[in-house]
Amino acid sequence: MKNINIKHVIISCLVIYVLGIIAFVGSYFVPIIDDPDLQANLVLMAALIPAAYTGAYLYYRRGNTTHGLVLGSVLFLSAIVLDAIITVPVFIIPNGGNHLTFFGDPGFWLIGVEYILIVAAYWKFNVAKPVQA
Secondary structure, eight states: OTTOOHHHHHHHHHHHHHHHHHHHHHHTTSOOSSOHHHHHHHHHHHHHHHHHHHHHHHHHTTTOOOOHHHHHHHHHHHHHHHIIIIIIIIIIGGGTOOHHHHHHOHHHHHHHHHHHHHHHHHHHHHTSOOOOO
């Protein structure tokens, strides 16, 4: 954890968070399937791929070498905090949900695993030094 650049983590996290919120909330305005919550999660899962890739790029472009799993975990933990203080009170509670239903949804945790793995994959293929045999 000593080689994490907090400033770059914050910038990357905010970029990913804003892109994710736009995709998540925006999906409710274009109903395609009967379950709008499932649709929002599916749209977020798709949008998270380029969003997390972009966030990882922004973090690593300045020469940071933090392991991808560590960075992905820190970014996801930061997103959890942002969700707890912004997403749930602003978007979920007014629509009848609460923190427990939001964070208790298995889809949330599946998206979290995806988030961490995308950042780790970026690190593996773009940052990590290949092992010499």
